[in-house]
Amino acid sequence: MNVHASALAKADQFDERTSAFASEVIGDLSQHPKRLSPKYFYDATGSDLFEQITLLPEYYPTRTELSILHEHGNAIASIIPRGAALVEFGAGATTKVRLLLKQSAFDAYVPVDISGDFLRAQAEALRQDFPALAVYPVAADFTAPFTLPEAVATMPKVGFFPGSTLGNFEPHEACRFLRSARDILGEGAQMVIGVDLEKDERVLYEAYNDRAGVTARFNLNVLHRINRELGGNFDTGAFTHRAIYNRDRHRIEMHLISRKAQTARILGRTFSFRAGESIHTENSYKYSLERFTALARGSGWTPRESWTDPASMFSVHALVASD
Numbered sequence: 674m675n676v677h678a679s680a681l682a683k684a685d686q687f688d689e690r691t692s693a694f695a696s697e698v699i700g701d702l703s704q705h706p707k708r709l710s711p712k713y714f715y716d717a718t719g720s721d722l723f724e725q726i727t728l729l730p731e732y733y734p735t736r737t738e739l740s741i742l743h744e745h746g747n748a749i750a751s752i753i754p755r756g757a758a759l760v761e762f763g764a765g766a767t768t769k770v771r772l773l774l775k776q777s778a779f780d781a782y783v784p785v786d787i788s789g790d791f792l793r794a795q796a797e798a799l800r801q802d803f804p805a806l807a808v809y810p811v812a813a814d815f816t817a818p819f820t821l822p823e824a825v826a827t828m829p830k831v832g833f834f835p836g837s838t839l840g841n842f843e844p845h846e847a848c849r850f851l852r853s854a855r856d857i858l859g860e861g862a863q864m865v866i867g868v869d870l871e872k873d874e875r876v877l878y879e880a881y882n883d884r885a886g887v888t889a890r891f892n893l894n895v896l897h898r899i900n901r902e903l904g905g906n907f908d909t910g911a912f913t914h915r916a917i918y919n920r921d922r923h924r925i926e927m928h929l930i931s932r933k934a935q936t937a938r939i940l941g942r943t944f945s946f947r948a949g950e951s952i953h954t955e956n957s958y959k960y961s962l963e964r965f966t967a968l969a970r971g972s973g974w975t976p977r978e979s980w981t982d983p984a985s986m987f988s989v990h991a992l993v994a995s996d
């Protein structure tokens with residue numbers, strides 16, 4: 674039996690989502706260099722740690738994007754057609770979308786997220802605060818094709834993808850996501866998207882190596898999650914967080930570094946780590962305005978307008994689906 678098949682056989686007792694997690698973890702830790710997908714950061718603990726990250730003094734993206742959405746709210750509202758449906762790809766904290774919903778005349782809001790329970794709770798809170806807004810949550814993996822609710826079929830569509838989550842995709846994945854979003858939203862759609870910008874390396878370094886150690890806990894949580902959900906036996910104290918800026922590839926890389934030679938068992942498989950060996954857990958790409966514009970153009974979108982903060986730390990773009 675090959676590695677994946679044996680992991681899957683052991684994972685028989687798991688639900689579909691945990692089996693997929695098991696099989697991906699086994700596959701990714703069998704690679705050279707070892708890696709783990711950043712999408713597995715976000716269980717309840719990881720999502721809570723990420724919310725804490727967004728409030729850290731060093732982590733500028735969240736508050737800077739909010740300041741842009743505030744400052745340029747009227748300009749953003751002016752390009753949004755009346756009675757449009759706002760389709761948010763991924764649904765985390767609702768602070769940003771609330772700002773957009775307050776500033777513009779949307780008739781419907783369609784949050785799309787893999788976590789159905791979380792989505793329904795968020796949807797209920799928004800229904801209470803925006804009684805005139807129709808809310809249609811869609812439980813789906815937004816990186817793959819999905820169908821919009823019939824109720825918004827005839828409304829103009831505006832996609833919303835804040836937080837520079839696009840930066841966590843490899844460039845070819847970012848292109849694939851933008852193409853797929855264009856297909857889902859359809860002709861004449863618009864997209865409002867937040868993208869983190871290249872900047873002083875020290876600022877980038879500190880944003881991912883905060884003094885309080887929250888990013889380190891967020892990174893290490895993926896090993897805790899493997900222990901919790903897959904019965905792994907990672908000695909989590911024997912790994913350390915490392916985030917570096919890779920200038921040539923325009924990205925922050927997050928790694929978990931093994932402090933010593935050690936092994937970890939997951940679902941009957943043993944993985945060996947050399948002292949100093951890395952598990953690559955995340956890339957966070959930083960764009961220049963030119964590189965993002967080129968990416969959008971090559972992915973079925975025409976850039977319409979973009980806004981940055983006075984220090985050019987972060988950018989928000991309005992795109993229109995190309996014909």
Ligand code: AVI
Pocket residue numbers: 726734836837838839840841881888955956957
């Ligand atoms: C969600 N994403 C845009 C964050 C980022 O900045 O790449 C995830 C994160 N990783 C470490 N800190 C925050």
